[in-house]
Structure formats: C-alpha cells, structure tokens
Amino acid sequence: MTELRTLKVALLGCGNVGAQVARILLDDADMLASRAGARLELAGIAVRNLDAPREVELPRGLFTTDAETLVKDADLVIELMGGIEPARTLILTAMRNGACVVTGNKALVAKDGPTLHEEADKAGVQLSYEAAVAGAIPILRPIRDSLSGDRITRVLGIVNGTTNFILDQMDSTGAQFADALAEAQRLGYAEADPTADVEGYDAASKAAILASLSFHTRFSLDDVYCEGISSVTAADIAAAKDAGFVIKLLAIAEKLTAEGTKTGTETGADGNIGVSVRVxxxxxPREHPLAAVRGAFNAVFIEAENAGELMFYGQGAGGKPTASAVMGDLISAARSIVLGGPGRAETTTGQVSALPIAAAVTSYYIGLDVADQPGVLAKIARLFADHGVSIEIMRQTIHRDADSNIESAELRIVTHRASEAALAATVEAVKGLDVINSVTSVLRVEGV
Known part of the structure; x- marks a missing residue:
C-alpha cells in the first residue's frame, strides 16, 4: 500500500469555529486522509492569547502567537481570525509561499476579494471560502461548479441568523424589536454589540460574495445597497401578517436590463445590462419558500435559466456547522495539491456593472394614514398612475379616535413591480397630498 504524503495545516484563530476545526483534524485524521489522499497534520494554531479559554480541549503545544512563521511553513492555511488585518497580510503571505488558503472571513473577501484571487492565480494555489456565507449550507460550490453551465438570473438569501431570529420572534409573538433583540442576545444568537447584524452589514458582505459568484463579476461591499431591520416595528410586522406577508431581511442579487427587466443574458444589445445587489x-408572501425559514436558520433561493428554482437551507452559524463548511474546502484544496495542477480559478467572464438602488426593480408595500372623506382613494390612485406605478392590492381600515371622535382611514397598498426610482418618487409625491396624515411604513416586496 502506497504511503500517503503529509500536508501541514496551519490554523489561524481558535474561536468557536476554529476550535471545532482543530477537533475534527485531530479526531478524524484517518477519515480525512482517506478522502483527501494525504494525511492532514495540524502543524499549529496561531492565537493572540495562549491562555484564553477554549471550547474544545486541545494540546497546548499546538498553540503559538507567531502566525507569520506558522503560515510560511504550511501547505494549507485555514484563516478564521476575522477582520481585515492581520488576516489579509497572513493570507497573502501564505499564498506567496505556495499554500492553499481556506477562509471564513466574509468581510475580507467582500472588501478585497479581487486582490486575494489575483494573488491565488499568480501563485497557482486554491482560495476557498464556503464558510463565509450561510454557515454549513453548501451554497458557494453549487453556484460556482454545479450551476457553471447555466445562467443565474436572481438570488434571494436569508443569510444572517440573528436578524431572522429577531424578525421571526416579532412575527410569532408580537414582540417589539428591542425585546426580540434582547432575547436573541440572551440565547447567544446576537452579540453584545449587534450593529453588524441588525444594520445589515454582515448580510451585505455575503451579498457581494453571492453576486460575484453568480454573475461572474467581481462585486465589492461598496456595490451593495444596505438597510437593516432596526426601524422595523411590531406594527409593521402585524400589518404585513394581516396582508398575508412575512418580513425577512433579504440579500438580493439580480440581473436587469437597462429598462429594469430581469434577464439571464450575459450581454445586452445596448451593453447596458447590470446587476442590482441589495440588502x-x-x-x-407566506407561501414563498423563504417565508417558512424560522429562527436562526439561513436559506438561499436561486432562480436560473435552465435549472429553474432551487433552495438551499440549513444552519447559518455555529461552531460545528461552520466547521463542516471549512472542512469541505480543506479536503478540496488538499486533493488539488495531491493531484497536482493549478488551484481552482475564479471565473470573471461576465463583467456586468453594479446598478444603483434607483435601478432596482421591486414592489412596494406602503402604509398610509389618510382622511376619511370622499375622493381620497381616487386622488391616491391617480397620483400612482401619473408616476407610472400600478397598484396591485389596496386595503382600507377605518379608525375612530375615542377622544376626538374623528375618523381616519388606514390604507395598505402593494404595488406591481416597478423601478425603485419610480416607486420612491411616488411615495414622495403621496406625502404632499392634503388628504394624507402620514406615511406609516414603506417596505419592499418580493415574490408577488
């Protein structure tokens, strides 16, 4: 029997995910060797604090604070430190010394992916980051490999478990945002500082990565329009529920023509096709597959020209689930070393431009508090028509103030799909009508 070669693995970071990766490398060494075609030796774990408590008991001799020396002597480097620096410098050092790199660093890949890919190409090594999006869900490899012979037209993703848990709590219990956030923090789903999650920044990094792979063009975080969920109220949730909808924080990437029509065509006759990337x-609608994604779970819904509709669902965070994604990339990279040849290159043949939010095509849900008098509905409908926006659903509820005995009406309007620019202009014009007391909510709608 041929003796298997040994590949040295350097692990950068030993938090929840890193500790589980180290455990798997040590406990499942024989299984991993049979699948990789080589023994994967954990050569060391670089950490900032040698004495910090770890989730998994690991041999103390593996730990070091000298990350630079560790990566220079490795065949495979796993980066799970997070942040931009020193992670970026260490990854570049590793690749320039001939190591394949596996990372879960979504912020770094979204911000500086082009540089990392260029360096990987120069060095002929593999750069993989399945763990950067949606935890355990295998989504990046299916997009890059399984759908490489198809044209993806749209991606919709629930890619942040914290915000999905909060919105699900608000929907199922009627809780206010602050109370649902506090519960997420109590259960460990949300950090003490939840800004990156609730303001959408985490999901925006993942949206840039999904868009880059789906449309074979390098998109950065700067190309992503981003809104969070901190302004979503219990009243918004209740109104959506009453109308047959659920509110989710979605990462959306879709290809549009210059006229705002979805298309799977790589290049248009006028050359003005682009991609809208937004969070x-x-x-x-409650019957949409993504509407049923509960708690802290993630899901990504893909529309492709030939494959049709596909959905990937699973745990989007946590030490063990994310470690599973890391190990999948590690085995793939190890096999590429064993078999020889260059690392898997990124395909950037599309080169479509990122469109501003004004060019996005969507529907709006608009809540209005209006005077209860004849002709109000006609005025509003006429204004929408003047702006080229068609109303799909309009519901009216009458309210009487107990103190003043004055009646007002609450209107809930769902539009047909139109450009963001036309919809935003319509809302601004509505605010100027003398029969409008206030615009109570404006939210985008998908799946209608």
Missing part, C-alpha cells in the same frame, strides 16, 4: 427588510 433590506422585505415582505414575502
């Missing part, structure tokens, strides 16, 4: 609270 924002979104109303979904």
């Amino acid at each position: 924002h609270p979104t109303l979904l």
Whole structure:
C-alpha cells in the first residue's frame, strides 16, 4: 500500500469555529486522509492569547502567537481570525509561499476579494471560502461548479441568523424589536454589540460574495445597497401578517436590463445590462419558500435559466456547522495539491456593472394614514398612475379616535413591480397630498 504524503495545516484563530476545526483534524485524521489522499497534520494554531479559554480541549503545544512563521511553513492555511488585518497580510503571505488558503472571513473577501484571487492565480494555489456565507449550507460550490453551465438570473438569501431570529420572534409573538433583540442576545444568537447584524452589514458582505459568484463579476461591499431591520416595528410586522406577508431581511442579487427587466443574458444589445445587489427588510408572501425559514436558520433561493428554482437551507452559524463548511474546502484544496495542477480559478467572464438602488426593480408595500372623506382613494390612485406605478392590492381600515371622535382611514397598498426610482418618487409625491396624515411604513416586496 502506497504511503500517503503529509500536508501541514496551519490554523489561524481558535474561536468557536476554529476550535471545532482543530477537533475534527485531530479526531478524524484517518477519515480525512482517506478522502483527501494525504494525511492532514495540524502543524499549529496561531492565537493572540495562549491562555484564553477554549471550547474544545486541545494540546497546548499546538498553540503559538507567531502566525507569520506558522503560515510560511504550511501547505494549507485555514484563516478564521476575522477582520481585515492581520488576516489579509497572513493570507497573502501564505499564498506567496505556495499554500492553499481556506477562509471564513466574509468581510475580507467582500472588501478585497479581487486582490486575494489575483494573488491565488499568480501563485497557482486554491482560495476557498464556503464558510463565509450561510454557515454549513453548501451554497458557494453549487453556484460556482454545479450551476457553471447555466445562467443565474436572481438570488434571494436569508443569510444572517440573528436578524431572522429577531424578525421571526416579532412575527410569532408580537414582540417589539428591542425585546426580540434582547432575547436573541440572551440565547447567544446576537452579540453584545449587534450593529453588524441588525444594520445589515454582515448580510451585505455575503451579498457581494453571492453576486460575484453568480454573475461572474467581481462585486465589492461598496456595490451593495444596505438597510437593516432596526426601524422595523411590531406594527409593521402585524400589518404585513394581516396582508398575508412575512418580513425577512433579504440579500438580493439580480440581473436587469437597462429598462429594469430581469434577464439571464450575459450581454445586452445596448451593453447596458447590470446587476442590482441589495440588502433590506422585505415582505414575502407566506407561501414563498423563504417565508417558512424560522429562527436562526439561513436559506438561499436561486432562480436560473435552465435549472429553474432551487433552495438551499440549513444552519447559518455555529461552531460545528461552520466547521463542516471549512472542512469541505480543506479536503478540496488538499486533493488539488495531491493531484497536482493549478488551484481552482475564479471565473470573471461576465463583467456586468453594479446598478444603483434607483435601478432596482421591486414592489412596494406602503402604509398610509389618510382622511376619511370622499375622493381620497381616487386622488391616491391617480397620483400612482401619473408616476407610472400600478397598484396591485389596496386595503382600507377605518379608525375612530375615542377622544376626538374623528375618523381616519388606514390604507395598505402593494404595488406591481416597478423601478425603485419610480416607486420612491411616488411615495414622495403621496406625502404632499392634503388628504394624507402620514406615511406609516414603506417596505419592499418580493415574490408577488
């Protein structure tokens, strides 16, 4: 029997995910060797604090604070430190010394992916980051490999478990945002500082990565329009529920023509095709597959020209689930070393431009508090028509103030799909009508 070669693995970071990766490398060494075609030796674990408590008991001799020396002597480097620096410098050092790199660093890949890919190409090594999006869900490899012979037209993703848990709590219990956030923090789903999650920044990094792979063009975080969920109220949730919708924070990437029509064509006759990449609270019909994604779970819904509709669902965070994604990338990279040849290159043949939010095509849900008098509905409908926006659903509820005995009406309007620019202009014009007391909510709608 041929003796298997040994590949040295350097692990950068030993938090929840890193500790589980180290455990798997040590406990499942024989299984991993049979699948990789080589023994994967954990050569060391670089950490900032040698004495910090770890989730998994690991041999103390593996730990070091000298990350630079560790990566220079490795065949495979796993980066789970997070942040931009020193992670970026260490990854570049590793690749320039001939190591394949596996990372879960979504912020770094979204911000500086082009540089990392260029360096990987120069060095002929593999750069993988399945763990950067949606935890355990295998989504990046299916997009890159399984759908490489198809044209993806749209991606909708629930890619942040914290915000999905909060919105699900608000929907199922009627809780206010602050109370649902506090519960998420108590259960460990949300950090003490939840800004990156609730303001949508985490999901925006993942949206840039999904868009880059789906449309074979390098998109950065700067190309993503981003809104969080901190302004979503219990009243918004209740109104959406009453109208047959659920609110989710979605990462959306879709290809549009210059006229705003979805298309799977790589290049248009006028050359003005682009991709809209955005993150924002979104109303979904309750029958949509993504509407049923509960708690802290993630899901990504893909529309492709030939494959049709596909959905990937699973745990989007946590030490063990994310470690599973890391190990999948590690085995793939190890096999590429064993078999020889260059690392898997990124395909950037599309080169479509990122469109501003004004060019996005969506529907709006608009809540209005209006005077209860004849002709109000006609005025509003006429204004929408003047702006080229068609109303799909209009519901009216009458309210009487107990103190003043004055009646007002609450209107809930769902539009047909139109450009963001036309919809935003319509809302601004509505605010100027003398029969409008206030615009109570404006949210985007998908799936209608």
